[in-house]
Amino acid sequence: MKLNDPTLFCADALVGGNWIAADGPDGIAVTNPADGSVIATVPSLSEADIQGAIAAAKAVRADWAARPARQRAALLRRWHDLIVENADDLAQILTVEQGKPLAEAKGEILSNAAYLEWFAEEGKRIYGEVVPSPAPDRRVIVLKQPIGICAAITPWNFPNGMITRKAGPALAAGCPIIVKPASQTPLSALSLAVLAERAGLPAGVFQVVTGKASMIGHVFCKSPDIAKISFTGSTEVGRWLIRESADDIKKLSLELGGNAPFLVFEDADLDAAVEGAMIAKFRNSGQTCVCANRIYVHENIVEAFAKRLAKAASELKLGSGTQPCVEQGPLIDMAAVDKIEAHIADALDRGARLLTGGQRHALGGSWFEPTVMVDVSSDALVAREETFAPLAPIISFSTEAEAIALANDSEFGLAAYFYSRDLARVFRVAEALETGIVGINTGMIANEAAPFGGIKQSGLGREGSRHGIEDYVEMKYLCIAGL
């Protein structure tokens, strides 16, 4: 890897103002999923280190909260600018630890740096309220104050973006934040920490800790000093965090699993639908919580759609993300390969037809062929569980009501997509879908101006938009009497 600024490749955790290196054999090895090579070793911090990070955040909390929002915004803006200036280097670091192609990595970095810029501005607009009083001698005033020290636990699929989405609103609202990145992809988090320090964020305001997830999660959940935990990852760990933090009634933002339905109605623009499905399904090799997981297509167009999707999927160029023109990287690990294989085998057992892919790729390791199947049964495993891999299962439907019922038949409710050119249907279907996000005639839905998040078992809270910062403030009502 040839970086313009090699100091951005950092394997030390940041606790307070101290950088802590891995101590001998106890460190966590970070591997490149493209070839399995070890690229760095980060420290496995002790419980005392995590408590040290909480203490450092505590020491700076009052000062950070008391600063005028415009001062915090200026620092966030500087951090944002440094990320943008160094996006090429950050993309290389992201690609070698996560596997996605460089262009996609850079896209992640730039589109998510935008959350820092957005929330730097939103922090200036955390308005309270003066409520018309029900009594003449009283006034009702509502303040919004920073919630306190926040902890973030982030996944490997967006190693950079999931951090700026959480740190942006927390820091802008006046809350220090401690980030525990996924053990498979800590280097992007640490490069962000290098730039945060360079931008002038005071020690303790933004920290990155690495180590054993269950220990760190436990310390966060049980610490009375941590006011809020923001998590993106599996529903299973989200559920565990709720249970573990129940004693303290901690505030949680949870962005959990999805099982997005993608509906193609008879009146859809077929080319646009195929293009949208390629993005919604195969971006990040299918490892996105908003990835289309089940594709429902009207019976009159299913063969044509399936043929075109299979052709487009078979043409995707796989390769190491650092090579030019590559469109698909490897899966994150062999567990992901096992899962897609299980979903394919189950669908085949229930009568599905394989149109393309279906095998481990000749590149070996965790590489897998982009796969399209048709005639998939609506009770196949792939229709019920998030595959998180490049498998597009196509299921046919005959009526709009049937399509909506199939789409809503899930305990998850993060994203849904549909393609239609009938305006009345657009509103009917959008209103009927039980998800937090609906992509209509598009396969790409995330941006900093929009509230991203799910309903049902897909989570709690929203990231982005003016609503995103509300998760990081508490309301306080002042009842002023005797006036």
Ligand SMILES: NC(=O)C1=CN([C@@H]2O[C@H](COP(=O)(O)OP(=O)(O)OC[C@H]3O[C@@H](n4cnc5c(N)ncnc54)[C@H](OP(=O)(O)O)[C@@H]3O)[C@@H](O)[C@H]2O)C=CC1
């Ligand atoms: N919503 C989304 O975007 C994501 C969804 N997923 C879903 O989850 C599946 C499994 O992926 P996986 O990586 O195992 O997801 P996890 O939920 O296990 O990991 C996400 C983050 O949680 C941490 N974590 C794991 N266990 C605990 C714990 N007990 N306490 C606190 N933190 C914990 C991980 O740390 P560490 O890495 O150190 O284990 C990582 O930082 C995927 O196949 C996909 O279906 C996964 C990632 C993102």
Ligand SMILES: O=C(O)CCCC(=O)O
């Ligand atoms: O997978 C996630 O957790 C977030 C997806 C972000 C994006 O779609 O850019």
